[in-house]
Amino acid sequence: MNELGAALRAWRDRVDPATVGLVGGTARRVAGLRRGELAMLAGISVEYVARLEQGRAATPSSQVCSCLARALRLSTEEEAHLMRLAGFAAAPARIPTLVPRSLWCVVDQLGHTPLAVYDAAWRLLHANPLFTAVFGDPADADDRNAMIVQFESRNHRVRQTDAERAYFEQSLVADLRATSARYPHDPDVAALVSRLTGNERFRRLWAQREVAAHESAHKTAVHPDMGAICLDANVLTTQDTDLRLVVLTPRAGTDAREKLDRLG
Template sequence: MNQLGEAIRAWRSRLDPAAAGLAHHAPRRVPGLRRAELAGLAGISVEYVVQLEQGRAASPSAQVCSSLARALRLSADEHAHLMRLAGQPAGPHHIPRLVPDSLHRIIGQLDHNPTAVFDAVWQLLHWNPLFAATMGDPTRHTGGSRNAMIWQFEDEPTRVRHTEAERDAFEASLVADLRATSSRFPHDPEIPALITRLRRSSRFRALWDQPSVAPIPSSAKVVDHPAVGAIALDSNVLTTEEAGLRVLVYTPRPGTDARSKLTLLAAVGTQDLSAEQFR
């Protein structure tokens, strides 16, 4: 009996592509994600997804299991179940990546402000339409690369205007936050994999060798939008207590024209702007 493959198929079938950040317009013959979509979100090959679902693959690694759990929006209990089915230790130390319904409802009340939800290592999980319109369409990034730390230290194009001092402070706060997360979730395999990737950056290596541990502070940002110009925003990061999710909310800076520009973007959306990337 292929319990692992059956579980993956069931989780794939129940997930709305829109909830996974995938745009789709044509009706689907069957509900849920296609195998290719799951593969893209998890950063693995379609052939490997087929092998897993058909029971023809060896036990997936803990890192692959975590990538699948993230892509499938599994709860902590489901993630642990996936690990057990794959023959991996299923401790309680994996980073939660399920956005609860209560948080979805809160974000639904913030549609006038760019808002996004990240996990504890800054993997983007959910965003509202105004976030995409302001910062760029997140669906251009797939799999593990939909991560704010990767965008920052791999120098992805960004709409956020930073002076050198602002960039240095922002990067220091990201690394200090990651260090705190690494001690809170010492057995999550995605954390050392992410650190290994980020260490290609000399800026990250220098910061990682320092002992600072701290959350991301609130800050002022200026977004250079290609359609409406500079938008002056305040950036606030709220952290959920149990899951450690990061809720990023941008609000218009008082005394500026940011509110009128956000109102315009809410109407325009991402149309004709999808080629823009963001961080």
């Protein structure tokens, strides 16, 4: 089974038959769609579905990919991921790490807000002084990659509820899954995935093969002098360079703005 086949199988398993009009009948041995049901919904043969999932078929056409995406109820990001796995997008050799002048201009105008710039694999490229004041100096961290920090060491200044952690980690892993398909030849991305698969939480989420952009999260920073600072993290992905600008804004109804002003 190759990556395309594994993705198709995972997506097939998660589809509730009732949502696509398949109800009643005999007892089901699988939680999601049967191969025959996916074949019927996509307008292709059962044998072809089997060969695709087993990695024995030639690369499907873009039309077949579109039919599979509709049948599997894929999101826009997941359909794009399917197209990339089928070879319908040129893959850059390495993820971009150069921050363009246009982004520096935005960063310079947001000095009153904690912000950071990451590459597509969540390696920290830049943190402004207020971000450092809130979350600590990145130079003191065990690693500059946010995913390694989250799954292996944790930032002691970040407090998460169980629900916040579950959402945050699921969203990060889905985002990395998309990155791994956009940059399949980048050795650093492959090394990151290989390292993180040693973590049980990451391994479980990675096996789900969810694909989505990480766009937002709630964060509570615990500052040694200011105490809890409740923030909303908003992630803006830059065009072409695929960098992530993370802007942390004060959560409404809290005293976070006052504390940020004092730190600034």
